[in-house]
Amino acid sequence: MERRQFLTSAAQGTAAAACGGLAWYALLTQQAQAAAPLRPPGAAADFAAACIKCGQCVQACPYDSVQLVPTGGAAGSGLPRIVPRQAPCVMCEPLHCVKACPTGALNPGLTDITQARMGLAVIDIEHCLSWQGLRCEVCFRVCPVQGQAIRLVSQQRQLSKHAMFVPLVQAEACTGCGLCEKRCPTDVAAIRVLDPAQVQGRIGEHYRLGWRHGQTQPDAADAGAPDGYSPLAPASGAPSRSRASSQSRAPAGLAAQKPAASPLDYLNRESRP
């Protein structure tokens, strides 16, 4: 009897642990899904309250980019969202989803899709092919705001004198469309669109960046610098666009590469149905 009771208890314990594990996994999955889902362009700050879950934006999107959060536990069930790895926003014009929204939860004042801020692309440089020394640049080429939302910068290789080109996101121009995340060739996207509030820091007003436009008391050494000067840009002979990237987050020593002459390269055409 003791042996039978022991085996029964062990089996019950194993089953309970398995159920607990499944419940914990489900909880984590649920939390991951609930973490700041990306909304269609123009989503208001009080989007969850303003949206009546009518699904008209879902129906209006010609690219099936908008889907409703499934019912059954996930936070925000029934609200529209965009899952970039599945179906990013292709930044269509006119903005069909915004036009279809009957409540203004998607701001009808948004008429220029480049002004949308659905999220912010963030690069995991430890798993980005380019940052690891391979040639990729897919995200740079598929980005509809090419040359502005993602810049390529040159960086010295560790084992040779040849430079490699690596992508950097410019927060001020990224719409959060997610095309980069969709097309990133790594198994798990090395570039992802996230809620800016979760990934962006804040410098603090007591730091003075005298070389930036609008600073009232620039450092003496930078007093003659043109508007938009960045210490990360090439010292001379550089394209003016790179100097305008005053909010670059490049590590020191990186130099900006001249953006592609035409955004209509083959990858961009491929990404636009």
Ligand code: SF4
């Ligand atoms: S902007 Fe166009 S592509 Fe993007 S979600 Fe709205 S309807 Fe779809």
Ligand code: SF4
């Ligand atoms: S597409 Fe992905 S792997 Fe390629 S450069 Fe961009 S982030 Fe890196």
Ligand code: SF4
């Ligand atoms: S989400 Fe990616 S593809 Fe879209 S604008 Fe931002 S960097 Fe470009």
